[in-house]
Amino acid sequence: MPSTAIVLAAGEGTRMKSNHAKVAHIILGKEMICWVVDAAAAGGCDQIVVVVGSHADEVRAIISDHYGTQANNDSFTPQVICVEQKERLGTAHAVRVALDELGSVSGPVVVLNGDLPLIESATIAQFVEAVADKSHAAAVLTMVPPDPFGYGRVELAEDGSVLRIIEQKDCTAEQAATLTECNAGCYAFDGETLTAHIGEVGCNNAQSEYYLPDMVQILRNAGETITSVCCKDYREGLGINSRAQLAELTALARDRINLSLMDEGVTFLDPTQAWIGPDCTVGRDTIIWPQTHLIGSTHIGEDCQIGPNSRLTDTSVADNCKVEETVALSVCIEEGVTVGPRAYLRPGTHLLAGAHVGTHVEIKNSTIGEGSKIPHLSYIGDTTMGSGVNIGAGSITCNYDGVHKHRTTIGNDVFVGSDTMMVAPVSIGDGALVGASSCITKDIPAGALALERSNQRIVEGYAAKRLERLKKGQE
């Protein structure tokens, strides 16, 4: 039976004190909402509805960026759609808006708070399962955090079924003190039962909101049972309402990812000082130095050294590479390449096997051939470079004429002397030699020498004569 996830992301997120949607805040390079949507997808949900409201356009843009639009969603299954909750009347109202949009829903419906980034796909799969055989009308994920303040408190019957959930603001002092099991904001319902009863939720409470947790009592009164699953590790169920919680969950997510990488054979000099996104991979025997950020879809091979002080976004690095103090964005690095310290590799950079990019080098939209070297202080843009090339220190491709970008083509085994300007469009043939400090504006044939600089003058004995003149005050 197909299952649906409804992700609630319309809230104002007032406690974040932000100009952005709460769920747009970034955890290890990925928007909070995407952590939840990805968990729902990995947990086996067949369609996902994101309820947007506050900063709706921003959240919609994130969803369409990551999962495509409704019409153009062939790269990602399940389909993810956004539904707008125009007035924020509470979590039950948000669910009602989603159900209205879906029409009739049968099969399990998992409802997830959008601010629950550490929820695991296995838990979601378990929740789908819990209502799929209709033995329970609903299931609620609970946890026992060290500080339950702010969470809805779960009152359980002897048999472990859920009696009701009381929001913090509606608790008596005694309930707040004694009910330590909390509602994590992840529920599963039988779709038909949910649709039949969601309209019964009222708003007679401290916040005058339609609370989704009130479904528990409504279903019980209708003779249904509601089961609960308690998180083995309460951290999975923590929500984010403030910047402090954002920082806390970022650290937890970081630890979870780095621990699992260590389990797979990755060395960290200090696992608290490396921030690796959930969609990154790192091969065994790779060493991650402190202050390393791996973001988006970044993949590191085996036996590499990455960092310190490096940020790699959507970048792939093959085996046996060393990338030190480098920023790389959408870059492909093949086997045995060394980069840095202090290189800036911009989108479209492709470093072929054994290439070397040294210190204070910037490369953009260029292919650097096998074993080619750009060791010091260079800018290479819009260039196709063959293998075995050596680019002398301080050499630059002048790819921009103020209006257009132009390409530079460098053949195999070319030697470019230091401080060379290559004014594009220009091409340098295989095996050519360029004298240091040349400004190259014309194509160089294969095997030729190109030299563009004025002749050097020698004036014998000049230095001593000048010094004498200076001392006499003549100069």
Ligand code: UD1
């Ligand atoms: C909610 C639960 C609480 C639980 C806690 C877990 C309710 C009433 N309370 O409280 O029992 O312990 O989560 O973290 O559900 N949202 C909408 N539309 C709205 C209101 C909220 O889409 O009208 C979304 C928010 O964007 C958020 C989620 O629902 O992602 C939860 O709302 P939030 O205000 O954070 O609820 P809590 O007070 O944390």
Ligand code: CA
């Ligand atoms: Ca919350």
